[in-house]
Amino acid sequence: MLGLVRDDDSSMATRAAWLHYAGGLTQAEVAKRLGLSSLKAHRLITKANQEGLVKVYIDGEVAECVELEQALSRQFDLDYCEVVPDFDDEDLPLKALGISGAQFLKREIERSDDMLIGMGHGRTLAACVEYLPRVVTSNVRFVSLLGGLTRKFSANPHDVIHRLAERTGAEAYVMPVPFFANSVEDRDILFNQRGVREIFDLAAGANLLMVGIGTAEPEASLVATGMIEKGEIEDVKRAGGVGEILGHFFDLQGTPIETTLSDRTFTLSRDQLSERRIVAVAGGKVKLRALRAVLASGLLSGLITDEATAQALMAVSP
Known part of the structure; x- marks a missing residue:
């Protein structure tokens, strides 16, 4: 902060x-x-x-963290930045990020009279919900920003919408489709199913989008959870993809990467993400290059990260 x-x-x-x-x-x-x-x-x-x-x-x-917050905000034109003191696993500090993300989410819930919060998914956001204390609210609703099913139509283990509903008692709307469809034709058919379009329209109107950052590595969470195939992430990497946000991949310069996945994604378009209040919770050595790529895209308005990652981001910034 x-x-x-x-x-x-x-x-x-x-x-x-x-x-x-x-x-x-x-x-x-x-x-x-x-x-x-x-x-x-x-x-x-x-x-x-x-x-x-x-x-x-x-x-x-912590004075050092405040200085990093200010530097990151200036460098990447962020409206909000929070740097968490280090105490966790350097590769992926889930506890530190989870605690800080939970605090942020709790503040947003408590200060809002009428708010719709769009949520991504992944290990980091799941940790945020895990550390969120139970808080009953009737003024906030949640909606999934992307498909939450794997290709086999099993539930993504890191989908957070159901857990948020349990913790807050709030209305929560699930995107009942896979993250990526098997083909463009499959996507069109599913997209036109009753209820799916309505959830997309709801997501497009969210006041706050809280997201995680993905990588384009073979061990990426998208592959591990069965959202996409290993060969598909390898295609993304060969095309120069480094970081992912809500199904959109970017290279280190923040340029969008077009792949065979681009037209098969159940998520908001890049145009729909432009000029939105998007806050990412991400950090750790494994996410550093991915985070740099997404920051360079200019989509983020806010960032919650750990101290070591913040220092590394500033060390490579001009």
Whole structure:
């Protein structure tokens, strides 16, 4: 979140509290991670409690993260940016991103009188819903932004709509089709089925689009969950594809990649995504190049990421 930079002690106290309470590290582990004595780590965590920084989640800003948020916002023309202090797996920090994404979603739910939130799917967004506390709302609705079934019409294990409905009691609309159809003809037939067009129209009118970022690697979540075949992702990669958002692939310069999948995707078009409020939750070494590609596309208006990824993004930026 953007805000004023706190003094060094408060910044360190926030970091220590985050590592201890959100990261689950012992005070001794916090001391080792921050290069402090155990006594100093204890005092910082105590200070965080005394200053009211520790509530249900960490309510404070780490100075280094705030600076990265401001730099990323300027570099990629973002309206919103949140950088999470590191404490998680470097390859894919699901816990850190999940906690931060859940906080963001909770704030959006609580401040909205009448809102329709479109949701993507994937491991990171599933983690956001996992860490979202139960909150009853009648003012917010959710809608899936893309097909949530695999090619065999089994449920995507990382589809989040049903879990969101359980956590919030809100109305939630599912896209009852696969992410990618087997052929253009299949897509046209399914698209014209009763109820499918209505859900697409609903998704096109969402106030906020919360999405994950996918890669074009053989081990991508899209392949692992059976949404697409390994050969199809290899075609995308050969065409220069690096990053994916809502079924649209981009190269490192942010240029759209047209492949055999392009006309078979059950999702909003790139034109429908333009000038929308789209917030991505993504980070980790495995997503770095993909995130760079999607940021370069200019589609994102907001980003929630981890500290190491933010530093890496700025290190390669002009």
